[in-house]
Amino acid sequence: MAKVCDFVDEVSNQCLQWSELKLSWLDELNNLTQAQANEILIQVVGFWLLCWAYKALLIFIDYK
Structure with missing residues (x-):
């Protein structure tokens, strides 16, 4: 979060x-x-x- 100054002491x-x-x-x-x-x-x-590799592995396992 950014901080913003609301009141500045001019002195x-x-x-x-x-x-x-x-x-x-x-x-x-x-x-x-x-x-x-x-x-x-x-x-x-x-x-x-990683998701693509898991999907490819599941397809490989299913076909065997």
Whole structure:
């Protein structure tokens, strides 16, 4: 969660009160780094390949 300053003390230029900024899931996706996006993509493709391998194994076992 991102923090946002609500009130600033003009004399000391310090924040007096913070609040949390609620981001939508689209905003959070937009803030992903390239490395984070690559990691998610690798995990999705890896899961898909694992499911495909299990399906192929089940088909192989069924035919024998």
